[in-house]
Amino acid sequence: MAVTPNPRICVLSGGVGAARLLAGVTRRKLAPATTAVVNTGDDTWIAGVRVCPDLDTITYTLSGLVNPHTGWGIAPETFSALTMLRRLGGPTWFTLGDRDIGLHLYRTDRLRRGEGLRSITRDVVRRLGIDIDLVPMSDDEVATMLTVRTDDGVAEVGFQEYFVAMRHQPHVERIRYDGIATARPHPDARTAIAEADLVIIAPSNPFLSVFPILELGDLGDLVRDARDRTVAISPIVGGQAIKGPAASIMADFGLEPSATSVAQLYAPYAGTLVVDHRDGALAGDVERHGVRAVVMDTMIADPDRSADLVDRLVQVVGSDR
Amino acid sequence: MAVTPNPRICVLSGGVGAARLLAGVTRRKLAPATTAVVNTGDDTWIAGVRVCPDLDTITYTLSGLVNPHTGWGIAPETFSALTMLRRLGGPTWFTLGDRDIGLHLYRTDRLRRGEGLRSITRDVVRRLGIDIDLVPMSDDEVATMLTVRTDDGVAEVGFQEYFVAMRHQPHVERIRYDGIATARPHPDARTAIAEADLVIIAPSNPFLSVFPILELGDLGDLVRDARDRTVAISPIVGGQAIKGPAASIMADFGLEPSATSVAQLYAPYAGTLVVDHRDGALAGDVERHGVRAVVMDTMIADPDRSADLVDRLVQVVGSDR
Numbered sequence: 097m098a099v100t101p102n103p104r105i106c107v108l109s110g111g112v113g114a115a116r117l118l119a120g121v122t123r124r125k126l127a128p129a130t131t132a133v134v135n136t137g138d139d140t141w142i143a144g145v146r147v148c149p150d151l152d153t154i155t156y157t158l159s160g161l162v163n164p165h166t167g168w169g170i171a172p173e174t175f176s177a178l179t180m181l182r183r184l185g186g187p188t189w190f191t192l193g194d195r196d197i198g199l200h201l202y203r204t205d206r207l208r209r210g211e212g213l214r215s216i217t218r219d220v221v222r223r224l225g226i227d228i229d230l231v232p233m234s235d236d237e238v239a240t241m242l243t244v245r246t247d248d249g250v251a252e253v254g255f256q257e258y259f260v261a262m263r264h265q266p267h268v269e270r271i272r273y274d275g276i277a278t279a280r281p282h283p284d285a286r287t288a289i290a291e292a293d294l295v296i297i298a299p300s301n302p303f304l305s306v307f308p309i310l311e312l313g314d315l316g317d318l319v320r321d322a323r324d325r326t327v328a329i330s331p332i333v334g335g336q337a338i339k340g341p342a343a344s345i346m347a348d349f350g351l352e353p354s355a356t357s358v359a360q361l362y363a364p365y366a367g368t369l370v371v372d373h374r375d376g377a378l379a380g381d382v383e384r385h386g387v388r389a390v391v392m393d394t395m396i397a398d399p400d401r402s403a404d405l406v407d408r409l410v411q412v413v414g415s416d417r
Numbered sequence: 418m419a420v421t422p423n424p425r426i427c428v429l430s431g432g433v434g435a436a437r438l439l440a441g442v443t444r445r446k447l448a449p450a451t452t453a454v455v456n457t458g459d460d461t462w463i464a465g466v467r468v469c470p471d472l473d474t475i476t477y478t479l480s481g482l483v484n485p486h487t488g489w490g491i492a493p494e495t496f497s498a499l500t501m502l503r504r505l506g507g508p509t510w511f512t513l514g515d516r517d518i519g520l521h522l523y524r525t526d527r528l529r530r531g532e533g534l535r536s537i538t539r540d541v542v543r544r545l546g547i548d549i550d551l552v553p554m555s556d557d558e559v560a561t562m563l564t565v566r567t568d569d570g571v572a573e574v575g576f577q578e579y580f581v582a583m584r585h586q587p588h589v590e591r592i593r594y595d596g597i598a599t600a601r602p603h604p605d606a607r608t609a610i611a612e613a614d615l616v617i618i619a620p621s622n623p624f625l626s627v628f629p630i631l632e633l634g635d636l637g638d639l640v641r642d643a644r645d646r647t648v649a650i651s652p653i654v655g656g657q658a659i660k661g662p663a664a665s666i667m668a669d670f671g672l673e674p675s676a677t678s679v680a681q682l683y684a685p686y687a688g689t690l691v692v693d694h695r696d697g698a699l700a701g702d703v704e705r706h707g708v709r710a711v712v713m714d715t716m717i718a719d720p721d722r723s724a725d726l727v728d729r730l731v732q733v734v735g736s737d738r
Contacts, residue, residue, distance in 0.1 A: 143522040143523065143526050144466075144525045144526030144529050145465075145522065174495045174497045176495045176497070176514070176516045176518075177522060178519065179519065180515075180516045180517075180519025180523075181523055183544060183545070184519070184520065184544050184545075185540070186522065186523040186526070187526075193497070194495060194501075194518070195498065195501045196501075197497075197498045197501075197518060197522070198498035198499065198500065198501025198502045198504075198505070199501055199505065201464040201466065201498060201502060201507065202501075202502055202505045205464050205508075219505070223504060223505050224505075
């Protein structure tokens with residue numbers, strides 16, 4: 097594409113990493129033409145309410161409600177409902193804050209009335225003053241299930257149970273996206289990918305955040321079609337995940353935790369991989385997978401640095417077409 | 418009955434008045450043999466959770482959680498979820514506190530899994546250390562609907578909307594218990610009435626709290642059968658309701674708001690009516706309805722006075738058999 101002042105951007109998004117990238121998009125006034133297609137494979141029912149961890153993390157980050165220390169949840173927050181739930185013997189392994197519950201109640205009530213997650217999310221985004229369109233990948237439920245090995249043996253558990261209750265410690269033998277075969281991509285997600293000038297695969301967990309999107313209906317095919325305008329940002333820097341269990345799961349699957357392995361995973365989808373300057377030496381290995389390597393600072397600790405990164409991505413993709 | 422040390426007591430219960438009476442039962446160690454059959458006609462769905470105002474008021478009172486200033490709700494309490502719901506444009510006319518929501522989430526989650534309100538309530542009671550068995554009148558949903566006249570004309574609204582949002586100000590033209598024809602009394606409610614040595618109709622609103630119980634299946638017939646061991650406590654003292662709209666609804670229905678009218682309403686069910694000493698002059702009028710009048714102090718502002726009242730009721734019913 098030519099570098100235009102208002103490129104249409106579509107960000108395939110998980111949670112914290114995507115949220116910080118999108119905060120940069122907002123900073124650069126690219127937001128009105130930006131759509132985040134958000135993984136909902138982490139979504140789950142807890143205490144009867146529908147919790148959407150990736151959507152919520154992005155929502156709280158972009159509305160300024162997020163807890164800056166954790167990168168997820170709200171601060172300040174109270175935990176009165178959880179205290180009562182604990183007293184009653186209800187589920188308390190997942191930390192539901194009271195303000196957070198307010199959103200869950202709002203969403204769950206509308207879901208129970210038969211409304212779609214997409215339209216509910218649109219209203220939440222509008223009410224909280226967010227200027228990026230957040231599109232859940234589907235209105236249908238998909239559940240990321242992990243077969244894990246613990247001291248007690250092998251068991252299949254839901255993502256949040258693995259991630260929160262088990263603190264993502266167990267060895268992962270298999271990942272399965274329950275419901276993916278019948279779930280339909282939301283039409284707005286399809287449009288956002290197909291019409292984007294720049295598709296960004298956020299620095300999110302490939303197995304837990306990005307592949308649920310890529311394996312949903314024809315979304316993966318649409319990204320393949322957009323491969324030369326798709327840029328992935330490696331979530332692995334210096335052999336470690338920026339956040340969460342991406343590196344350990346790669347190792348569990350027999351992959352070296354590195355930007356090179358990320359290139360291998362994303363090669364069918366992304367023509368370009370952004371590699372952190374600390375992994376600059378891997379650029380040659382990345383390109384052996386047929387993926388152009390672009391080395392830059394990917395540590396997006398604050399929205400200004402994230403905005404700089406987004407500027408560079410727009411230029412990078414614009415420069416070769 | 419003979420006055421036994423452990424009479425089996427069944428209290429037909431609404432909200433605040435019944436809760437205070439039951440607090441007296443607890444004080445007198447009559448609790449293990451006491452069952453409260455609780456009106457659930459006020460129950461409603463708010464923000465996707467099942468709210469049971471009468472059950473909750475009794476639960477919070479007997480567990481010591483209740484807000485002593487209101488007689489309902491919890492204190493101390495936070496309102497973080499409500500603040501978020503308001504920001505999102507969700508329903509906020511009903512004041513849902515965060516600790517209160519903790520209970521609603523627990524209950525709603527189990528209801529959604531197909532469990533009955535009776536067994537859920539049993540677990541709540543056990544967890545909160547309550548020593549009286551609280552039996553919802555039914556596991557089936559009944560909704561008290563009021564036809565009200567306002568400046569905008571005539572409309573039918575749910576009880577909570579009338580009571581909370583409209584502050585029980587409108588003229589009431591009609592009261593209907595939606596679902597009462599098909600709802601089934603809980604078997605434990607039937608047993609509690611049939612086997613009680615003393616049935617107490619709490620000083621609750623006859624139209625909004627007691628008749629939903631009496632008109633449910635054969636519960637009214639069972640109370641008629643127990644008429645000579647049933648004592649009602651007048652919720653009208655000095656021409657006014659102790660709490661809420663009982664007096665104004667009586668007037669709307671063409672009844673003088675008085676203990677005499679209460680006697681008329683309950684004559685088929687209760688052989689005895691407890692009249693406050695301030696209404697002692699009405700005893701003769703009460704008895705003209707074929708109901709024995711017993712004059713005593715019915716202002717049960719604290720559990721000790723409530724306990725004294727319960728002691729007297731046990732003696733009163735025991736004395737004439």
